[in-house]
Amino acid sequence: MPDIVAPGPHAIIPGQDFVPVVLGGDRLGYSLARSFHMAYGYRTLIVSRMVAGPIAHSTLVEHRPIASLEDPELLVRTLRDLAPKVGSDKRLLLATTDHVVSVLARVKHQLEDLYVIPYSEPELIDRLTRKENFADLCRELDIPHPQTVVYDVSDHGSDSAAQQLEGLTFPVIAKPSNAEAYAGVDFTGKQKVHSASSRQELDDLLTRLQGSGYTDKFILQDVIPGDDQNMRVLTCYVSKQGEVKFACFGRVLLEEHAPDTRGFPAAIMTGVDHEAVAAATRLLEHVGWRGWANFDMKYDPRTGETVFFELNPRLGGTSFYITAAGHNVVEWYVNEWVKGRSLEGRPVVETMDEHVFSAVPIRLLKRYVTDPATKQKLNGLIKAGEVTNPWFYGAEKHPKRWQWIAMNQVNYVRKYRRYYPEPKALV
Incomplete structure (x- = not known):
């Protein structure tokens, strides 16, 4: 059981040993809140411009508004004002988009007396998230790149x-x-x-x-040939000592195709790609990365290689695929950054088990998985109960929350009918 601390007189989230503070109320914001609740029974403070659908009516979160997460001065002022009201003197501060991670990294020296901020230095983040620099680094380290x-x-x-x-x-x-x-x-x-x-x-x-x-x-x-089923994702955690300690590889089964979300994975099957993990490890340890990193990749049928596209300086928007597969992502942050447990000398954990993460209805997903071997594997995992939808969580009790989830699933069907009615490969 976690330690319980006495609440302040006006604590936003009282009674927790630490409080997760997440900048962003999007799908990753909710995934992080769910992961914290699953691991510790804790609630999360979300700071965002508005209460959007992903966190609306959720019992897992408290919300505080901010006019803009991209304004450095406003962000610092808001977070410093919030800190004594949060409910614990241990506050883990996370962000959900590349842009906000970059802003947070640049001002973290103004906040580190109040928050634990587990991100690399801003210069390194800016260097690796600029895609031309990432391409140069891949060439230098002999990592497949388009x-x-x-x-x-x-x-x-x-x-x-x-x-x-x-x-x-x-x-x-x-x-x-x-x-x-x-x-x-x-x-x-x-x-x-x-x-x-x-x-x-x-x-x-x-x-x-x-x-x-x-x-x-x-x-x-x-353009690398193939449809969504050739896309790959890899998420790695790097310790404070600069060593990759965890890696979770996934095969994308379906991406989103609406204009505003095109390219986001809608369904992922965890699996194994030792060569991709070795390449990512080589890159992250070479540059001195810290914390989570997420890679977008694609399998190239012409060469048989997994080609690296880019690095995201955070957990991906669909990183709940990792927690769903049995490896709760937030425990890595908490153990090392909040509880101070060193990972030095610990063996690398590379996920091996297969599990399906699907934000869309299973019936819809099955329509778009056309590769025979993948379809057979998907059907087997469905029968075995190895499927998780990130929105379906029994701890949510508010009826309006479940109304939103139901409409979210219906809207997915409508969007695919409009923007991607038939599976179509890039050639």
Whole structure:
């Protein structure tokens, strides 16, 4: 049983040995809250702009509003004001998006007297989350990575920029190098990741992008053949000593296809890829990473390799796939950063068991899993009860919470019917 502490006179969450404080009320925010509740029976304080669907009517969270998580001065002021009211002098501070992680890392020296903040230094985060730097690092360490062109959007329309595009083979994937700068602009057809099937289509995208005020780099990459079922995800935990101590590999069964969430994994089957884990370990230990890191990857049927796309400086939005498989992600944070238990000398844990994480209805998922071997394995895991939906949690008691969950599942069916009616491979 956890230690119980006496509550302050106006504690937001009294009676806990520590309080998780999460910046972001999105799907990862809820996943973290559920993981803390599963591991310790603890509730989580969510700080976000509004109470959005993922955390609405949840008994697992308390909420406090903030006008913007991206404003460094406001963030520091809000968190310093909240600290004495939280309910414990141990406060674990986490963020749910790359942008907010970067902001938090840059101001953590102003908050570390009040919060435990388990992130790498801001310079390292900024370096590795810029996709051209990640590509260079993969080349240096001989890690499979797609052919990449780093395109300066501010130079779009010039002769030198046009020459950069001459050698491209279409289709290509196009995505921002600077996620923070990209989050601050808007334009018609904006997506997390774009694809262009022709030079004209790419030119149109880059023109709209330039017109939005985005002046940083955009990454243009070779398309790896195959549909969602070739996507892979890998999540690793690195100790304070700089050693990878945990790795969980997953095969994506289905991604989301609505414009605002395109590319997010909707269903993941845990599995094993020792070569991918070895490559990720080599990279993370080489740069001196700390805490969690999440890699987006894809299996290339032309070479048989798992190709690395990018690194996210945090747990992924669908990282509950790890907790669902029996390895609660927050225990790594708590044991090392809150309880001060050293991981030095402990063996590396690499998940081996197969389990299915699915945010969408199983009937919908089965429609899109077309690979015969994968379908057979999926059906076997369903029969064995090895399936978890991150939203279905018995500790939630509020009727309106379950109404939201029901509508969430119905809306998934509607979205796939509209945006991805049939399985379709990238070629």
